[in-house]
Amino acid sequence: MLGFCVKTDEYLADILDRVSRGAEYYLQIDADQSSAKTLIEKWTQRYHLDQTPRQRTYRLKTSPVLDLIVVQTQSMFKLGKIRLCLLITLPSEHREKYDVKLAETWVTTALELDKSQREQFSCIQDRKTRLTFGISSPKEREMPVYELVELPFTKAERKQKELTKQKGWTWRLHKDFIKVKQKSIEQTFKVSQGTKDKRLNLKELNILWSMAGFRGVRNDIFKLNRSLYPLSHKYRDKPLDLEPQVPRYTIKSKRLVNNLEAMLVFHQPLTVK
Numbered sequence: 001m002l003g004f005c006v007k008t009d010e011y012l013a014d015i016l017d018r019v020s021r022g023a024e025y026y027l028q029i030d031a032d033q034s035s036a037k038t039l040i041e042k043w044t045q046r047y048h049l050d051q052t053p054r055q056r057t058y059r060l061k062t063s064p065v066l067d068l069i070v071v072q073t074q075s076m077f078k079l080g081k082i083r084l085c086l087l088i089t090l091p092s093e094h095r096e097k098y099d100v101k102l103a104e105t106w107v108t109t110a111l112e113l114d115k116s117q118r119e120q121f122s123c124i125q126d127r128k129t130r131l132t133f134g135i136s137s138p139k140e141r142e143m144p145v146y147e148l149v150e151l152p153f154t155k156a157e158r159k160q161k162e163l164t165k166q167k168g169w170t171w172r173l174h175k176d177f178i179k180v181k182q183k184s185i186e187q188t189f190k191v192s193q194g195t196k197d198k199r200l201n202l203k204e205l206n207i208l209w210s211m212a213g214f215r216g217v218r219n220d221i222f223k224l225n226r227s228l229y230p231l232s233h234k235y236r237d238k239p240l241d242l243e244p245q246v247p248r249y250t251i252k253s254k255r256l257v258n259n260l261e262a263m264l265v266f267h268q269p270l271t272v273k
Helices: 008-020 033-047 053-060 074-079 100-110 155-161 175-193 203-209 215-226 228-236 260-266
Strands: 002-005 023-032 065-071 081-089 132-135 143-152 167-173
Touching: 002 008, 002 260, 008 023, 008 065, 008 081, 008 132, 008 143, 008 167, 023 033, 023 100, 033 065, 033 081, 033 260, 053 065, 074 081, 143 175, 143 215, 167 175, 167 215, 175 203, 175 215, 175 228, 203 215, 215 228
Parallel strands: 002 065
Antiparallel strands: 023 081, 065 081, 132 143, 143 167
């Protein structure tokens, strides 16, 4: 599969869908916009990314298959960057071994690649190499915002969705991002303390409440929302006078673009004739 995205939640939903269906190894890189086309064409030929769903299903019975998900958000467009995530799915009887070297060797053998064509992948299950997605900046190192994890379902979730499995994959907020967000929210309340009517600037909270609404993210935001009540009493000396929000669930939806060319022009400003 080869998919193109122009929104963060679209990209995350595509990856979550692949991982939920058995992908266990990944390679995520950022490429310059000028060189991305060449790389995508090379990987498409090398890993047979242009297979039809039927061909992919048939091949997966006996051999590994690879999927490539490409994204250029508005912030990446401004930086001239494109992010690519290459995912390996093994036949069902060979999953849950979590051996990166074995998976890489199998891909090399199955696709008859030489050593120069071998990519270095990471295991999605490994806590040290979890798949993350962060905020890009031209001057600072990227800060991870979301991380892909396997979390248990609550009894209520299993009952509501009629689930038989005990856990499932989801995106949650990265612990480093949570720390930064906690400080920025508290600073918002501190600033309101010095104003005449103690009115809150809702910019930071609105950013939080508009994040990608995956199960793990929603749980983290619910916990952050609980901290708003004591902060209001501490800095404003009154009960919280707003209704905390939680993002709506993000679901996999129809793509906004279907090819590289459409993705590259999606964020370009419209010219008025």
